[in-house]
Amino acid sequence: MAAAQKIKRTVYVGPFVHSQSLQKLDICPTGAIGVDETGKIAFVERDVKDIGDVIPVTQKHGWQNSQIVRTKDNGFFFPGFIDTHIHASQYPNTGIFGKSTLLDWLNTYTFPLESSLSDLSKARRVYNRVVARTLSQGTTTAAYYATIHVPATNLLADICLAKGQRAFVGRVCMNAMSPEYYRDESTEAAMRSTRECIEHVRGIDPGFEIVSPIITPRFAPSCTRECLREQGKLHQETGIPCQTHISENKNEIELVKELFPESKSYADVYDSAGLLTEKTILAHAVHLTEEEKALIKEREAKISHCPASNTALTSGSARVRQLIDQGLTVGLGTDVSGGFSPSILEMVRQAVWVSRHVAMSDGDQAKLSMEEALYLATRGGAKVVGLAQKVGGFDVGMDWDAQMISLGSVAEDGLTGDEIHKDPVDVWGWESWDERVAKWVYNGDDRNTAAVWVKGRLVHQRASFRP
Numbered sequence: 001m002a003a004a005q006k007i008k009r010t011v012y013v014g015p016f017v018h019s020q021s022l023q024k025l026d027i028c029p030t031g032a033i034g035v036d037e038t039g040k041i042a043f044v045e046r047d048v049k050d051i052g053d054v055i056p057v058t059q060k061h062g063w064q065n066s067q068i069v070r071t072k073d074n075g076f077f078f079p080g081f082i083d084t085h086i087h088a089s090q091y092p093n094t095g096i097f098g099k100s101t102l103l104d105w106l107n108t109y110t111f112p113l114e115s116s117l118s119d120l121s122k123a124r125r126v127y128n129r130v131v132a133r134t135l136s137q138g139t140t141t142a143a144y145y146a147t148i149h150v151p152a153t154n155l156l157a158d159i160c161l162a163k164g165q166r167a168f169v170g171r172v173c174m175n176a177m178s179p180e181y182y183r184d185e186s187t188e189a190a191m192r193s194t195r196e197c198i199e200h201v202r203g204i205d206p207g208f209e210i211v212s213p214i215i216t217p218r219f220a221p222s223c224t225r226e227c228l229r230e231q232g233k234l235h236q237e238t239g240i241p242c243q244t245h246i247s248e249n250k251n252e253i254e255l256v257k258e259l260f261p262e263s264k265s266y267a268d269v270y271d272s273a274g275l276l277t278e279k280t281i282l283a284h285a286v287h288l289t290e291e292e293k294a295l296i297k298e299r300e301a302k303i304s305h306c307p308a309s310n311t312a313l314t315s316g317s318a319r320v321r322q323l324i325d326q327g328l329t330v331g332l333g334t335d336v337s338g339g340f341s342p343s344i345l346e347m348v349r350q351a352v353w354v355s356r357h358v359a360m361s362d363g364d365q366a367k368l369s370m371e372e373a374l375y376l377a378t379r380g381g382a383k384v385v386g387l388a389q390k391v392g393g394f395d396v397g398m399d400w401d402a403q404m405i406s407l408g409s410v411a412e413d414g415l416t417g418d419e420i421h422k423d424p425v426d427v428w429g430w431e432s433w434d435e436r437v438a439k440w441v442y443n444g445d446d447r448n449t450a451a452v453w454v455k456g457r458l459v460h461q462r463a464s465f466r467p
């Protein structure tokens with residue numbers, strides 16, 4: 001059953017920042033957002049200049065006895081981040097990838113670690129930590145890959161629910177081209193295990209309110225045609241979302257051509273198996289052809305852009321601006337541990353950097369702005385995981401999935417040691433709000449994430465912050 005949670009009506013008072021559109025950040029320096037007992041945003045007020053203005057606002061909305069939470073120290077509220085692609089099971093390997101590229105990386109680093117999570121006590125340590133770590137970095141929703149193991153995958157779902165992180169939890173399906181020690185025995189066994197995980201999540205969160213299952217064929221080479229087709233059938237019959245990888249690395253694309261000679265393209269392998277729908281998340285999409293992009297657009301499948309992973313594994317530079325301009329729906333993914341960081345704030349920076357490297361060869365139109373990258377991290381991600389009406393912004397009726405960012409007090413002379421370490425961003429007091437947001441994006445980290453809420457529930461807070 002979903003963890004019991006008692007939420008008090010709360011007014012969040014202080015500046016708030018969220019995306020109005022792909023290009024436009026809405027920065028309100030004098031905000032007050034009312035969140036009701038169900039964790040939904042009941043009102044958004046924009047002219048609450050000081051604490052004396054709060055009582056009239058609560059009276060206007062007929063709210064007595066509501067709790068007030070205020071920002072402090074150059075703080076602001078920002079929507080929770082959405083990680084559209086992360087391998088929870090690979091978390092212990094973050095930063096460990098050497099000079100490998102995708103296919104040797106899988107065999108050298110990834111399969112041995114994933115297979116070791118058949119040990120439930122190890123899985124518990126890893127999953128408790130990755131959920132705690134991503135929450136502490138403001139990730140309120142994550143689309144997770146677990147491993148092939150049913151008990152460990154179910155444990156990840158339990159941990160997400162207990163800690164209150166919105167999550168899509170996928171048991172990885174792989175019955176081909178995988179080591180003997182780490183593979184599903186057959187299509188039948190793979191489907192049985194996938195169904196068991198779906199039923200487990202249905203048992204703990206029947207409405208998939210916080211945790212949802214997600215059908216997860218690892219990538220085309222690791223599944224037989226029959227297995228892909230069965231996963232596709234399940235996806236179509238149940239409406240449960242699906243996630244996989246596509247077109248990450250040139251050798252991988254060649255392998256797909258060899259394994260599926262009858263298919264027109266990598267995207268067509270998924271399409272002919274019934275796996276390319278509006279509820280499909282495709283990670284990477286670095287080397288898609290024009291025909292594949294058109295097919296993905298037609299099917300309304302979504303793309304998770306994973307810039308850190310693409311750089312670390314030298315897979316290539318996704319033309320993210322072009323994908324967006326061509327009408328594809330894009331969010332950001334850490335792709336831990338192909339990606340070296342579990343932070344979506346870091347992915348915002350990495351997405352901007354990758355686009356600028358592309359711009360150096362393709363021209364300035366390839367550049368992604370900071371505002372656009374923040375959109376991908378929030379509203380874009382929400383579209384990718386099918387939650388655009390619920391999360392990603394501060395609109396009335398949306399759930400309060402939010403983080404309080406605190407940049408710290410204005411820089412003083414003479415700070416040393418722990419004092420200077422406490423706040424990674426130096427604020428001087430003369431910056432505009434636009435500039436403060438930019439300083440957070442380019443210099444901030446989890447020390448600035450003072451508190452995090454999912455559906456109105458406080459799921460992380462720094463010790464120095466007491467609401």
Ligand SMILES: O=c1[nH]c(=O)c2nc[nH]c2[nH]1
Pocket residue numbers: 087102106110218219245248309335338
């Ligand atoms: O980034 C990736 N991470 C993985 O674990 C994986 N498996 C197949 N293809 C993959 N790509």
Ligand SMILES: [Zn+2]
Pocket residue numbers: 085087245283335338
């Ligand atoms: Zn991945």
